[in-house]
Amino acid sequence: MIRGMNYGLYIHVPCCLRKCSYCDFHSQAMTDGETRAFADALESELDSLPEDFSPATIFIGGGTPTALPEDVLSRLLGAVRGRVNTGRVEEWSCEANPGTLTEGKIQVLLNGGVNRVSLGIQTFDEKLLKFLNRIQTGEEALKSFRALRTAGFQNIGADLIYGLPGGSTRQVENDLNRLLELGPEHISCYCLSIEPGTALARMSVSEADDEEALAQYRLILKTLGAAGYEHYEISNFARTGRECRHNLLYWEGGEYIGCGPSAHSHWNGTRRANEKDTQDYILHGPRRAFEERLAPEARARETLVMSLRKIRGVSQSLFRKQTGFDYYALCGPAIEKLIADGLLKQDGDFLQLTESALFVSNQVFVELV
Numbered sequence: 001m002i003r004g005m006n007y008g009l010y011i012h013v014p015c016c017l018r019k020c021s022y023c024d025f026h027s028q029a030m031t032d033g034e035t036r037a038f039a040d041a042l043e044s045e046l047d048s049l050p051e052d053f054s055p056a057t058i059f060i061g062g063g064t065p066t067a068l069p070e071d072v073l074s075r076l077l078g079a080v081r082g083r084v085n086t087g088r089v090e091e092w093s094c095e096a097n098p099g100t101l102t103e104g105k106i107q108v109l110l111n112g113g114v115n116r117v118s119l120g121i122q123t124f125d126e127k128l129l130k131f132l133n134r135i136q137t138g139e140e141a142l143k144s145f146r147a148l149r150t151a152g153f154q155n156i157g158a159d160l161i162y163g164l165p166g167g168s169t170r171q172v173e174n175d176l177n178r179l180l181e182l183g184p185e186h187i188s189c190y191c192l193s194i195e196p197g198t199a200l201a202r203m204s205v206s207e208a209d210d211e212e213a214l215a216q217y218r219l220i221l222k223t224l225g226a227a228g229y230e231h232y233e234i235s236n237f238a239r240t241g242r243e244c245r246h247n248l249l250y251w252e253g254g255e256y257i258g259c260g261p262s263a264h265s266h267w268n269g270t271r272r273a274n275e276k277d278t279q280d281y282i283l284h285g286p287r288r289a290f291e292e293r294l295a296p297e298a299r300a301r302e303t304l305v306m307s308l309r310k311i312r313g314v315s316q317s318l319f320r321k322q323t324g325f326d327y328y329a330l331c332g333p334a335i336e337k338l339i340a341d342g343l344l345k346q347d348g349d350f351l352q353l354t355e356s357a358l359f360v361s362n363q364v365f366v367e368l369v
């Protein structure tokens with residue numbers, strides 16, 4: 001590890017009050033006792049972090065970290081502070097869901113070192129919230145956001161989902177307007193995809209029509225652009241200087257260590273992931289689901305694909321410096337074909353997705369790996 005290099009810490013909390021109908025993250029309802037046993041196991045894993053581990057970013061995700069009992073959440077944050085040198089931390093995010101955020105937990109987050117909260121709002125539409133099996137109402141989402149602001153959080157992100165079966169551009173417009181009244185610093189908008197194993201897949205629900213979802217995405221770009229948010233990643237928008245630094249690490253091929261069941265790491269050039277089994281994690285500690293050291297060329301291709309997610313694109317000179325490869329030498333014919341097809345463009349030093357590629361970016365990425 002290069003001294004002084006920015007790297008991150010991710011902690012996966014696999015606890016939710018109940019399962020949303022679209023969710024394929026590793027999470028489950030946990031008893032009070034299980035949350036405490038999970039905290040014990042997590043502390044042991046944190047003990048195995050490299051000496052003087054000094055991340056620039058910490059991200060506590062899940063799951064719903066704020067579904068943990070207040071004292072367990074407090075203990076978890078204390079365990080991080082006890083085992084990590086937080087002197088270099090610029091951004092410490094925690095995911096939270098409306099319906100789990102009490103005044104007490106908000107204070108625990110504030111006092112525990114968290115300086116950015118990512119709130120899972122998804123939609124304000126009551127019918128769609130029920131369809132998604134979310135635990136909150138639209139009103140509760142508003143209250144949670146305001147409570148975070150009143151308590152002193154100056155960096156709040158909010159997540160929305162569009163492309164919902166039964167949704168519409170009018171509904172997305174309504175969601176955006178209600179969210180903009182709250183004035184979050186960061187907004188993520190994800191298109192619903194129905195993944196195997198989820199309740200929606202079991203119910204054989206079909207995804208929204210592509211054209212309808214694209215119209216909603218265009219509306220999001222237009223509305224958030226007009227409201228002064230910078231579109232900096234395919235699904236992410238931020239006020240100036242409020243981009244999520246932890247996620248930028250992922251998109252720039254940076255290094256991080258993940259703790260908790262299902263957590264991924266990219267450390268010293270090696271990728272690894274913990275098994276998705278919370279009971280096993282509690283009983284035996286983290287077991288590796290996989291560990292692989294990518295060859296330099298494969299690693300460079302991966303960095304290219306991840307970095308293309310950023311609207312600014314990939315700097316040819318920086319990419320060469322970071323990976324040792326020129327991206328035209330790596331995959332020149334594929335890049336040239338994608339440029340000819342109007343899906344990529346070279347703008348000075350930067351290779352970028354074109355506007356028409358943003359909604360079909362996976363078609364581009366598949367050509368480059």
Ligand code: SF4
Pocket residue numbers: 015016017018019020022023024025027062063064097120
């Ligand atoms: S709150 Fe998030 S992690 Fe939990 S079940 Fe819902 S989508 Fe999944």
